[in-house]
Amino acid sequence: MTLTAQPTYFGHGGAHPYERSLLGGGALTLRAVGDTSITAGRAGEIPDPTVCAPGAACSAASAATTIMDVDRYTAEADAADLSVIEHSAGSVIDLGCGPGRMVRAAIVSGRFALGIDVSATAVAMAHVSGLPVLRHDINDALPLEGKWGTALLLDGNIGIGGDPRALLNRARLLVNPQGLVIVETSAGEGEERCFLAEVRDRCGRSSEPFPWAQIGAGPLTRIAAEVGLQVEARWSVGGYGEGGNEAGADAEAADVEAAGVRTFVALSA
Numbered sequence: 001m002t003l004t005a006q007p008t009y010f011g012h013g014g015a016h017p018y019e020r021s022l023l024g025g026g027a028l029t030l031r032a033v034g035d036t037s038i039t040a041g042r043a044g045e046i047p048d049p050t051v052c053a054p055g056a057a058c059s060a061a062s063a064a065t066t067i068m069d070v071d072r073y074t075a076e077a078d079a080a081d082l083s084v085i086e087h088s089a090g091s092v093i094d095l096g097c098g099p100g101r102m103v104r105a106a107i108v109s110g111r112f113a114l115g116i117d118v119s120a121t122a123v124a125m126a127h128v129s130g131l132p133v134l135r136h137d138i139n140d141a142l143p144l145e146g147k148w149g150t151a152l153l154l155d156g157n158i159g160i161g162g163d164p165r166a167l168l169n170r171a172r173l174l175v176n177p178q179g180l181v182i183v184e185t186s187a188g189e190g191e192e193r194c195f196l197a198e199v200r201d202r203c204g205r206s207s208e209p210f211p212w213a214q215i216g217a218g219p220l221t222r223i224a225a226e227v228g229l230q231v232e233a234r235w236s237v238g239g240y241g242e243g244g245n246e247a248g249a250d251a252e253a254a255d256v257e258a259a260g261v262r263t264f265v266a267l268s269a
């Protein structure tokens with residue numbers, strides 16, 4: 001059963017913790033609401049929280065919480081972010097770009113770039129910085145569909161909509177036939193969860209529940225193949241902030257999490 005309701009996007013609604021953190025700083029915690037997997041759909045539809053999307057093979061969410069460093073979104077691109085630009089090809093579209101640090105990094109490196117985000121606050125912040133960012137759902141009709149060199153899904157954005165297969169398919173349709181989709185994965189190699197989540201700021205203010213997913217490199221490779229995408233490259237960069245080092249692809253997930261290592265996969269058609 002699918003109900004129609006107000007769109008429920010990452011961090012939106014409730015006491016607006018995401019937009020407050022963008023403006024005032026501070027980390028967010030993301031956690032599952034209840035203990036159910038979901039049927040994912042476009043925001044605006046409330047998925048039946050008891051059924052996985054057809055073929056999604058998503059497990060029920062655990063009670064684990066994830067810390068999301070919103071201060072990193074409003075900072076300059078760090079070493080890991082710059083590694084993504086180095087691995088990218090041609091023009092860059094950042095899906096769920098927030099205030100636009102990756103758009104800025106791409107432009108500074110000489111690329112044509114555009115950011116897409118639904119958050120009015122994130123888009124306003126990007127505009128104050130003079131960055132080309134449009135306020136859209138990534139499923140809306142977007143400029144230059146099928147012509148982008150690289151589409152980015154970073155900072156956990158493979159979780160958008162709670163349906164990684166549909167999201168990868170959407171990203172694939174945005175890039176040209178030689179284009180890349182670059183995804184930042186969860187630290188856990190085999191992690192695969194689609195669930196209703198909420199975020200909370202440091203004062204305990206929470207969002208409305210929204211569909212989300214967390215996908216490690218293993219399941220990502222399988223799901224990507226299902227929509228006609230192959231792994232072109234995979235790399236990890238250690239630690240947030242300046243001076244992160246590119247690390248081997250086989251680091252243990254626990255070590256990776258402890259070290260704040262970020263893992264990226266570049267997919268091609």
Ligand SMILES: C[S@@+](CC[C@H](N)C(=O)[O-])C[C@H]1O[C@@H](n2cnc3c(N)ncnc32)[C@H](O)[C@@H]1O
Nearest residue numbers: 009010073096097098099117118119137138155
């Ligand atoms: C985890 S945050 C990542 C922020 C970001 N990558 C950055 O550099 O600041 C997820 C972002 O995706 C945006 N978002 C969520 N669902 C979206 C959708 N369906 N279409 C466009 N943006 C979306 C949110 O507003 C938020 O800015």
